[in-house]
Amino acid sequence: xxxxxxxxxxxxxxxxxxxxxxxxxxxxxxxxxxxxxxxxxxxxxxxxxxxxxxxxxxxxxxxxxxxxxxxxxxxxxxxxxxxxxxxxxxxxxxxxxxxxxxxxxxxxxxxxxxxxxxxxxxxxxxxxxxxxxxxxxxxxxxxxxxxxxxxxxxxxxxxxxxxxxxxxxxxxxxxxxxxxxxxxxxxxxxxxxxxxxxxxxxxxxxxxxxxxxxxxxxxxxxxxxxxxxxxxxxxxxxxxxxxxxxxxxxxxxxxxxxxxxxxxxxxxxxxxxxxxxx
Amino acid sequence: xxxxxxxxxxxxxxxxxxxxxxxxxxxxxxxxxxxxxxxxxxxxxxxxxxxxxxxxxxxxxxxxxxxxxxxxxxxxxxxxxxxxxxxxxxxxxxxxxxxxxxxxxxxxxxxxxxxxxxxxxxxxxxxxxxxxxxxxxxxxxxxxxxxxxxxxxxxxxxxxxxxxxxxxxxxxxxxxxxxxxxxxxxxxxxxxxxxxxxxxxxxxxxxxxxxxxxxxxxxxxxxxxxxxxxxxxxxxxxxxxxxxxxxxxxxxxxxxxxxxxxxxxxxxxxxxxxxxxxxxxxxxxxxx
Numbered sequence: 001x002x003x004x005x006x007x008x009x010x011x012x013x014x015x016x017x018x019x020x021x022x023x024x025x026x027x028x029x030x031x032x033x034x035x036x037x038x039x040x041x042x043x044x045x046x047x048x049x050x051x052x053x054x055x056x057x058x059x060x061x062x063x064x065x066x067x068x069x070x071x072x073x074x075x076x077x078x079x080x081x082x083x084x085x086x087x088x089x090x091x092x093x094x095x096x097x098x099x100x101x102x103x104x105x106x107x108x109x110x111x112x113x114x115x116x117x118x119x120x121x122x123x124x125x126x127x128x129x130x131x132x133x134x135x136x137x138x139x140x141x142x143x144x145x146x147x148x149x150x151x152x153x154x155x156x157x158x159x160x161x162x163x164x165x166x167x168x169x170x171x172x173x174x175x176x177x178x179x180x181x182x183x184x185x186x187x188x189x190x191x192x193x194x195x196x197x198x199x200x201x202x203x204x205x206x207x208x209x210x211x212x213x214x215x216x217x218x219x220x221x222x223x224x225x226x227x228x229x230x231x232x233x234x235x236x237x238x239x240x241x242x243x244x245x246x247x248x249x250x251x252x253x254x255x256x257x258x259x260x261x262x263x264x265x266x267x268x269x270x271x272x273x274x275x276x277x278x
Numbered sequence: 279x280x281x282x283x284x285x286x287x288x289x290x291x292x293x294x295x296x297x298x299x300x301x302x303x304x305x306x307x308x309x310x311x312x313x314x315x316x317x318x319x320x321x322x323x324x325x326x327x328x329x330x331x332x333x334x335x336x337x338x339x340x341x342x343x344x345x346x347x348x349x350x351x352x353x354x355x356x357x358x359x360x361x362x363x364x365x366x367x368x369x370x371x372x373x374x375x376x377x378x379x380x381x382x383x384x385x386x387x388x389x390x391x392x393x394x395x396x397x398x399x400x401x402x403x404x405x406x407x408x409x410x411x412x413x414x415x416x417x418x419x420x421x422x423x424x425x426x427x428x429x430x431x432x433x434x435x436x437x438x439x440x441x442x443x444x445x446x447x448x449x450x451x452x453x454x455x456x457x458x459x460x461x462x463x464x465x466x467x468x469x470x471x472x473x474x475x476x477x478x479x480x481x482x483x484x485x486x487x488x489x490x491x492x493x494x495x496x497x498x499x500x501x502x503x504x505x506x507x508x509x510x511x512x513x514x515x516x517x518x519x520x521x522x523x524x525x526x527x528x529x530x531x532x533x534x535x536x537x538x539x540x541x542x543x544x545x546x547x548x549x550x551x552x553x554x555x556x557x558x559x560x561x562x563x564x565x566x
Binding site for chain 2: 094160162163165166167168169170171172173176180181185276
């Protein structure tokens with residue numbers, strides 16, 4: 001074997017090892033969470049509320065409803081905000097305002113989530129004199145909006161300029177062109193962006209800790225403290241009761257499953273969108 | 279016919295000459311008809327992008343219902359001039375008119391308060407790369423029509439779509455698959471679809487920016503035939519790198535070089551008896 005071939009094989013081998021090393025943590029996490037959490041997962045897990053300390057069984061239904069409420073509201077706020085901002089940045093913004101908005105989105109993307117939580121606590125919780133699902137939703141919006149904006153802007157930019165020119169040359173006004181041609185063509189790219197943002201929203205603990213507080217009982221009032229799955233996991237994992245610890249693992253499976261489904265779905269959609277445009 | 283071939287009369291020789299002379303240029307064909315009024319009048323037009331001059335002192339009269347070709351080497355301003363007629367340059371950053379006017383049927387295209395969407399309806403454009411929308415063939419044509427004709431009934435729209443496709447010589451090929459995606463058509467068909475799409479909104483002028491550049495010779499031939507047919511009803515302006523194409527189909531030719539319109543005149547004259555030496559060199563193939 002010549003030296004060059006040996007170097008090539010060595011390098012390829014190193015790449016394979018690196019790839020495996022990257023994949024192993026995910027595999028281990030999934031395996032361990034399944035191992036620990038499957039005993040907790042049964043029908044009751046999804047229908048029953050928090051059990052008293054020491055009592056086996058019970059479920060996290062109030063936490064799941066709470067997560068649904070909080071993340072649902074956050075999605076309702078951040079999707080229109082994010083998509084409209086992305087449309088502005090991609091189609092209309094040229095000056096300093098656009099540069100500023102993009103910069104703000106980049107900064108917010110890497111803001112520590114507890115900072116977002118503390119900020120909304122100071123702004124909303126103190127003003128309302130109450131922890132609430134709404135405050136939790138607003139805190140999540142701060143973290144979800146930049147993801148939607150940046151990812152949607154990227155996907156809108158991928159729509160070929162020739163399509164925009166074709167529509168403009170036919171006498172279609174610019175805003176109609178964006179609405180009828182650009183956004184539908186970007187289509188599933190925008191959905192991908194939303195799914196990635198929602199996946200993040202599901203998993204964030206710190207911001208809702210400071211804004212939504214948690215609740216042992218089912219709450220549907222957005223202005224009251226509400227439970228969420230990450231909060232439950234946080235509390236139960238630190239508790240002394242094995243029953244609660246098992247429930248925490250069950251919660252972990254639920255979260256992991258939701259995030260995996262969203263991420264894989266987003267990836268499949270994204271591939272389909274690329275084939276459509278390419 | 280065979281008698282004419284065989285006989286030696288002066289008359290038959292005349293017919294023979296007509297039969298054998300290669301139809302290289304159609305420029306002389308329509309001179310017998312009355313000269314048509316100018317549809318687009320360009321007067322001393324200057325265009326700059328930031329500090330870079332793209333066009334300077336361009337003046338020409340583009341006749342209605344004729345085919346006018348812009349020729350010249352790459353980057354000389356042909357497409358820039360074309361895009362001034364329907365103000366498609368407006369969106370480009372740094373673009374400004376540095377002087378002169380463009381009049382469409384007597385009206386200044388760059389006047390204050392001009393309705394640009396109405397202008398772009400009247401002056402249609404087809405681009406070098408076919409760019410159908412990622413929708414069905416029907417929707418490609420219907421989209422702009424629906425935009426301009428509010429509340430149009432389905433049957434009227436069907437009629438407009440059919441007429442546009444017939445005008446573009448595409449109807450027979452797609453009549454049974456109008457709901458299929460436009461992207462499934464061949465390159466030549468897509469370009470004819472783009473022409474149909476532009477015709478559907480009833481323009482007065484149709485501009486084509488190197489429409490056959492990415493097509494095979496057979497598709498090119500079909501589009502050239504189509505343009506010859508359309509020139510009976512529409513004013514056609516075509517930018518082309520293909521000198522033979524310009525000779526085949528155009529009535530008037532404008533030769534651009536480095537941002538200036540060097541010569542503009544009847545195609546026959548520009549190609550065979552150019553007034554300027556640069557034109558003669560270019561059509562000879564000395565550069566470009």
